[in-house]
Amino acid sequence: MSNPATPAPTASDAPLLETVGLSKSFGPVEVLKDIGFDVRAGEVHAIIGENGAGKSTLMKLLAGHLQPSRGELRIDGETVALTGPVDAEQRGIVLVHQEILLAPDLTVAQNVYLGREIGNGLTVDDRAMNEGARKAVRDLGADIDPKAVVGRLSIARRQLVQIARVLLVPHRVVIFDEPTASLTPIETEALLKVIADIRAKGAAVLYISHRLQEVKEIADRVTVLRDGKLVATRQAADLQPLDMAKLMVGRDVAKLYPDHQAPADRETILEVEDFSVPFYARNASFKLGKGEILGFAGLVGAGRTELMEGIVGLRPGRGTIRLNGEPVRFPNVDASLKAGIVYLSEDRKGKGLLLAKDLGTNLTLAALGRFVRGLQIDRDREAAALDKAIGEFDIRTGRKDLLAGQLSGGNQQKLLLAKMMMLDPGIVIIDEPTRGIDIGTKEQIYKFIVKLAGEGRSVIVVSSEMPELIGICDRILVMRSGSIVGEVTGDEMSEDKIVVLATGVKTQEAA
Amino acid sequence: MTDLAADKPRARRSWRNIDLTAVAPFVALALLLVLGAFANSNFLSIDNLLNVITRSAFIAIIAVGATFVISSGGLDLSVGSMVAFVASLTIMFMNSGVIASPAMMLAAGVALALLIGAACGLANGLITTMGRIEPFIATLGTMGIFRGLTTWLSQGGAITLRSSEIQTLYRPAYFGTVLGVPVPIIVIFVIAAIGAFVLYRTRYGRHVLAVGSNEDVARYSGIPVDRVRTITYVIQGLCVAVACLLYIPRLGSTSATTGLMWELQAITAVVVGGTALRGGVGWIWGTICGAFILEIVGNIMLLSNFVSEYLLGAIQGAIIIIAMLVQRSLARR
Amino acid sequence: MTDLAADKPRARRSWRNIDLTAVAPFVALALLLVLGAFANSNFLSIDNLLNVITRSAFIAIIAVGATFVISSGGLDLSVGSMVAFVASLTIMFMNSGVIASPAMMLAAGVALALLIGAACGLANGLITTMGRIEPFIATLGTMGIFRGLTTWLSQGGAITLRSSEIQTLYRPAYFGTVLGVPVPIIVIFVIAAIGAFVLYRTRYGRHVLAVGSNEDVARYSGIPVDRVRTITYVIQGLCVAVACLLYIPRLGSTSATTGLMWELQAITAVVVGGTALRGGVGWIWGTICGAFILEIVGNIMLLSNFVSEYLLGAIQGAIIIIAMLVQRSLARR
Amino acid sequence: EDKKVTIGVSIPAADHGWTAGVVYHAERVAKLMMEEHPGLNVIVKTSPDAASQANAVQDLAVQGIDALVILPSDPDPLVNAIKEVKNKGAFVTLVDRAPSNNDNSVRDLYVAGNNTALGAVAGQYIKDNTPDAQVVVIRGLPIPIDQQRQDGFDKAIEGSNVKVLEKQFGNWNRDDAFKVMQDYLTKYPKIDVVWCQDDDMAVGVLQAIEQAKRTDIQYVIAGAGSKDMIKKVMDGDKMIPVDVLYPPAMIGTAMELTAANFYDQVPVRGSFILDATLVTKENAKEFYFPDSPF
Numbered sequence A: 001m002s003n004p005a006t007p008a009p010t011a012s013d014a015p016l017l018e019t020v021g022l023s024k025s026f027g028p029v030e031v032l033k034d035i036g037f038d039v040r041a042g043e044v045h046a047i048i049g050e051n052g053a054g055k056s057t058l059m060k061l062l063a064g065h066l067q068p069s070r071g072e073l074r075i076d077g078e079t080v081a082l083t084g085p086v087d088a089e090q091r092g093i094v095l096v097h098q099e100i101l102l103a104p105d106l107t108v109a110q111n112v113y114l115g116r117e118i119g120n121g122l123t124v125d126d127r128a129m130n131e132g133a134r135k136a137v138r139d140l141g142a143d144i145d146p147k148a149v150v151g152r153l154s155i156a157r158r159q160l161v162q163i164a165r166v167l168l169v170p171h172r173v174v175i176f177d178e179p180t181a182s183l184t185p186i187e188t189e190a191l192l193k194v195i196a197d198i199r200a201k202g203a204a205v206l207y208i209s210h211r212l213q214e215v216k217e218i219a220d221r222v223t224v225l226r227d228g229k230l231v232a233t234r235q236a237a238d239l240q241p242l243d244m245a246k247l248m249v250g251r252d253v254a255k256l257y258p259d260h261q262a263p264a265d266r267e268t269i270l271e272v273e274d275f276s277v278p279f280y281a282r283n284a285s286f287k288l289g290k291g292e293i294l295g296f297a298g299l300v301g302a303g304r305t306e307l308m309e310g311i312v313g314l315r316p317g318r319g320t321i322r323l324n325g326e327p328v329r330f331p332n333v334d335a336s337l338k339a340g341i342v343y344l345s346e347d348r349k350g351k352g353l354l355l356a357k358d359l360g361t362n363l364t365l366a367a368l369g370r371f372v373r374g375l376q377i378d379r380d381r382e383a384a385a386l387d388k389a390i391g392e393f394d395i396r397t398g399r400k401d402l403l404a405g406q407l408s409g410g411n412q413q414k415l416l417l418a419k420m421m422m423l424d425p426g427i428v429i430i431d432e433p434t435r436g437i438d439i440g441t442k443e444q445i446y447k448f449i450v451k452l453a454g455e456g457r458s459v460i461v462v463s464s465e466m467p468e469l470i471g472i473c474d475r476i477l478v479m480r481s482g483s484i485v486g487e488v489t490g491d492e493m494s495e496d497k498i499v500v501l502a503t504g505v506k507t508q509e510a511a
Numbered sequence B, C: 001m002t003d004l005a006a007d008k009p010r011a012r013r014s015w016r017n018i019d020l021t022a023v024a025p026f027v028a029l030a031l032l033l034v035l036g037a038f039a040n041s042n043f044l045s046i047d048n049l050l051n052v053i054t055r056s057a058f059i060a061i062i063a064v065g066a067t068f069v070i071s072s073g074g075l076d077l078s079v080g081s082m083v084a085f086v087a088s089l090t091i092m093f094m095n096s097g098v099i100a101s102p103a104m105m106l107a108a109g110v111a112l113a114l115l116i117g118a119a120c121g122l123a124n125g126l127i128t129t130m131g132r133i134e135p136f137i138a139t140l141g142t143m144g145i146f147r148g149l150t151t152w153l154s155q156g157g158a159i160t161l162r163s164s165e166i167q168t169l170y171r172p173a174y175f176g177t178v179l180g181v182p183v184p185i186i187v188i189f190v191i192a193a194i195g196a197f198v199l200y201r202t203r204y205g206r207h208v209l210a211v212g213s214n215e216d217v218a219r220y221s222g223i224p225v226d227r228v229r230t231i232t233y234v235i236q237g238l239c240v241a242v243a244c245l246l247y248i249p250r251l252g253s254t255s256a257t258t259g260l261m262w263e264l265q266a267i268t269a270v271v272v273g274g275t276a277l278r279g280g281v282g283w284i285w286g287t288i289c290g291a292f293i294l295e296i297v298g299n300i301m302l303l304s305n306f307v308s309e310y311l312l313g314a315i316q317g318a319i320i321i322i323a324m325l326v327q328r329s330l331a332r333r
Numbered sequence D: 001e002d003k004k005v006t007i008g009v010s011i012p013a014a015d016h017g018w019t020a021g022v023v024y025h026a027e028r029v030a031k032l033m034m035e036e037h038p039g040l041n042v043i044v045k046t047s048p049d050a051a052s053q054a055n056a057v058q059d060l061a062v063q064g065i066d067a068l069v070i071l072p073s074d075p076d077p078l079v080n081a082i083k084e085v086k087n088k089g090a091f092v093t094l095v096d097r098a099p100s101n102n103d104n105s106v107r108d109l110y111v112a113g114n115n116t117a118l119g120a121v122a123g124q125y126i127k128d129n130t131p132d133a134q135v136v137v138i139r140g141l142p143i144p145i146d147q148q149r150q151d152g153f154d155k156a157i158e159g160s161n162v163k164v165l166e167k168q169f170g171n172w173n174r175d176d177a178f179k180v181m182q183d184y185l186t187k188y189p190k191i192d193v194v195w196c197q198d199d200d201m202a203v204g205v206l207q208a209i210e211q212a213k214r215t216d217i218q219y220v221i222a223g224a225g226s227k228d229m230i231k232k233v234m235d236g237d238k239m240i241p242v243d244v245l246y247p248p249a250m251i252g253t254a255m256e257l258t259a260a261n262f263y264d265q266v267p268v269r270g271s272f273i274l275d276a277t278l279v280t281k282e283n284a285k286e287f288y289f290p291d292s293p294f
């Protein structure tokens, strides 16, 4: 990389980037208060905190996407006022967003080089850019056709494209805002290698993640935010994941996964037989018992999301579905919702919430029928439901009149969960339930899933995080390239076993 | 209850972000009224104002329907020719004499107009949703179809309501007054009130806004997106029919040029009223205000005597742009 | 690695989704040619085809500009009246006699037309971008302004090119041929080729598509969104000017009705050609094909004997819808 | 004479050559009349379509008028609006376009060109000069006056050998007429005469014929009397041997007559129908106004 200064690969003492009394308010609400911390060349500095603690906001301030309300930002000891993301990029500060920011109609290569196309003055050199993009993506351990249109890629692939795009900019500080949230272990591993590489070349990395194990592995220092305030900055070596969790949440997080007894003999409630979703899933068959928590594991692109979307009628699919023994057909989601099956999309911004509408509107959207009195929507009842949901799901929001898009990522997930639970479903399919969710909230969501099962509802959890599948599921099905390739239950449930099935490659340990 | 506290900030916020968008068209209207008063002393006379508001009825009523279509993310360019088509068929039916009693005939004609309007709207809705054709193009196509059929029905001439009994009976629908208020003005406000109720208070209205805001989210929430969209076009068709029912007693006759360009006026009224063309929000009362603005601009042009008649179109265009600029600068904090 | 298997289905899918969208208009065109051959034996004669393609030149050229505007997420409803405005000013200049030599005068006129076109486009661009007014409304406003000014310039009548020397000199620009190919056809293809080059091969073209696809992303990527958008309108204005330069030698005169409704035709051509109105993609060659389709539909109607003259508009509307349905059903796997 | 009189004049917007002529003459005559009668105020308003013309009439009434001179863009839809003004006591002069019910409940004075005659004169000329002609027709817009012209034409050639090959709409627009003519030329190998009903459209027709280099077409008959076409007749252009007059200046006639009702004690109620004169090389000079926009 073309880093202007290439200090020794060890962390130097002079801070590259420093904040003093940095604060940010949205309207009357101050979401960041007096943040003072620093980033040194050649270090990986992790930022952790609960959902809504202000991590993304802080990063946006550093990368010029937002302007601070108070306080200052110093680069190489010099106070600067960033005018925008482009200004920050020119100073070598680049940001991989938490949300995916790509132009959906353009190809991978076009996105990767957007705004800094290769070419002579006038024309662009597509061949060179395709090559460059292919290489950049391959460096991240993925193989994506550079000519593919981004809008048709899965979220994980888009995330990789976005990372590739940012890493092509000459950089001194790279900020990753939950880069691994939508990645599976294999891609995550590749990304962690890339990060180590960046550090080795002398640049600094700011790394946000809710996967504390990952933080422990990669970070040199850890800064913890809580409620917009900086709680502590420590050497990573001095902290265990549970310590981090404690600093974040402000209390002990003893046990992440709740106890949960699988009922002995379950009656089958949902039976899927030979179900195919064209281009994505082939001949899937499985049964779901009453009160069961069934996991779906697999690598990114295994077709789990599409299979579930096919089942609930969001995509055209073929095959037999039996509900309580009766064959049913779901030509659209409306039908499956009426049958008591809800599906929570992994893409909460694109498919889960109306970002430009308020919380109440979002909460009641799917179950609006319950809030109608006469012809009218009963707004009092709607407001009461919002209060209840905010309490029950612990949605952290300064004010109730925010728009859904102004909630932090994790709180959006909780709102989505609350929204779909309004339907009082018998079967819940949750796709990536804890993507981008802090550890404290995770604990709550797991508890909630187990509670659902305890109430006699059935839950399907699609997740790329194997520990959570193992932690809460009664049974895990593994998908590879669109097919269900195996099942692990009881004591067999281990990451190794799942990885073997998911990749089709025997790992050394397993062999 | 627990909401008392929450209600306050909501009010404040909405005052900042939302209400100014909603208020802006009314400010523009007020400015125009002042301008008009300078242009001609008769402008602010009750007679003139009632005249202007009365005749904005066609566009205002159609634009209420357009607010639904637009806020669900659609567009309907066919409304102008739909007016011609629906009104022509209705007049032809009333001329046909299949029912002897004029009153019964009139009632049947009204029902027929509503039915045809709804059917035309349904056709638009199905073509855009089932056919997956961009609304712009689908309704451009039906615009040609409706107008073509009208031309064919009229064989290039005019279609005129013949029965003088029906005419006499029907006349008050446009020219009558209730407590001094012309009937069309009452109709405008009734239609707008119904529209506002449906859009803001009912489940269907919520669904319309959700679909316009993000189609995927709506679909994943189990909202029957295509049905919701289709119904917006049916509502638009019904509004067109109501406009026709006022149009027939006023002009008593249609031809191939009836309603020419009204679609653009209706859309302009909606947008001047603060509704964004990309969908997701809809301001029924703003729309009504937008329709008044358009009509008043024309009225001022006519009453004032300093504008060359050749420049009328140019000035109208300029005023629309200025009205939008006023609105934007207000809405932008 | 794990993805090798995954790449195959994707390749298949993109072949289906992308190429068919691009191919669909050509399929529709081919179907129309077959239909035309049945309608009248003269239809496929070289003379007729050259006639039709030649007269599609105005819409085709304007639609190339519209492809830029639309794929950047904008819309320009003012192009029709811009044609009238630019052509009128140009003729008036040529009539003014300020330059003695006809050839010089012609050259100056051409330069002036391009200049005015670009200026009109710039005005549109600035109003939409700086004024933050929806393009639909902004250009509806300028549509009124341009047409109003034209009416005023012509005092409602026609503006006719008077100098017969210039006329003789200029005539071949529309009626001339090069190796048997009419000049306007050559101009269509040259403009389309330039347009395709700019849109697909240059940095600016890339930015146009990025802005249309997602404005925020473009902004974060350091693309000057407003400037890119404004320039699309300038390109549109230049295309309008080129169309005017072909228009003037054809009839040698303009009036207040010149270019009426051309904006709708241009937009229809763009959409029939496969470009989506929401922006982000643009098919220049599809647009050209769309313009041919529109003109050929009219031509077939006239050459065939089964359609009543009153129903022409209806059938045209229906054919546009059918063409779109064909396109969608091809594009949808 | 210091009698204060206000005359409102409502005419269609200048959207093609003929209406432009109407606007021109209305303005011209208004100025002359106001010079002649100091107490007279003439307000001229143009409107693009029937509905807005109904509004314009209302707006004129609001300003207080003693007489309304109206050339309706589409007569039937305007009847109600006109009646309203008349019922308020204003003197109403209807120009050119008659509603289906054209009696003194609608107007006091009717001044018109003769649309039926415009068609009939053209038909008659074709019948007389080229008795076996194959004719193509380009109509205007699908509105009643167009229908009247067509009916007159059809009536005139009834029973003769003149054969109408086809009728299509050219929307009183040069470009559309050009296209329609091009297609006619493709479709019919032999065309003797073109009747295109309006001078504006003739411009497009002539260009299309010239471009196709067809020699079978003997002549084109247009109508209205625009300065360009009258000039061609005057110059003996073989393609335009005659023109059928339908003068936009009739609006001026109507305004003068209306003023006469107030200032001259002469009866002006009733119908005044102007001839659809056939303009030939001999009489063309009388109808040539080089300053008019039309």
Ligand SMILES: Nc1ncnc2c1ncn2[C@@H]1O[C@H](COP(=O)(O)OP(=O)(O)OP(=O)(O)O)[C@@H](O)[C@H]1O
Binding pocket: A026, A031, A049, A050, A051, A052, A053, A054, A055, A056, A057, A058, A098, A396, A397, A398, A402, A406, A407, A408, A409, A410, A411, A436, A438
């Ligand atoms: N534009 C905005 N307007 C108002 N409040 C906002 C806005 N953006 C963010 N917030 C609020 O600021 C707080 C911090 O949000 P931020 O996105 O920085 O959290 P985070 O730490 O990144 O959380 P997560 O882990 O869920 O991503 C939240 O309470 C959020 O609701």
Ligand SMILES: Nc1ncnc2c1ncn2[C@@H]1O[C@H](COP(=O)(O)OP(=O)(O)OP(=O)(O)O)[C@@H](O)[C@H]1O
Binding pocket: A151, A152, A153, A154, A155, A156, A279, A280, A298, A299, A300, A301, A302, A303, A304, A305, A306, A346, A464, A481, A482, C005, C006, C007, C009, C010, C011, C013
């Ligand atoms: N845009 C696309 N076009 C064609 N095929 C695709 C596309 N996106 C994904 N696929 C293929 O579809 C299958 C499943 O995709 P997807 O990544 O959504 O699965 P998933 O198991 O839900 O993954 P995730 O963990 O991201 O939810 C894979 O075979 C993948 O290659």
Ligand SMILES: [Mg+2]
Binding pocket: A055, A056, A057, A098, A177, A408, A409
């Ligand atoms: Mg965040």
Ligand SMILES: [Mg+2]
Binding pocket: A304, A305, A306, A346, A431
């Ligand atoms: Mg998935």
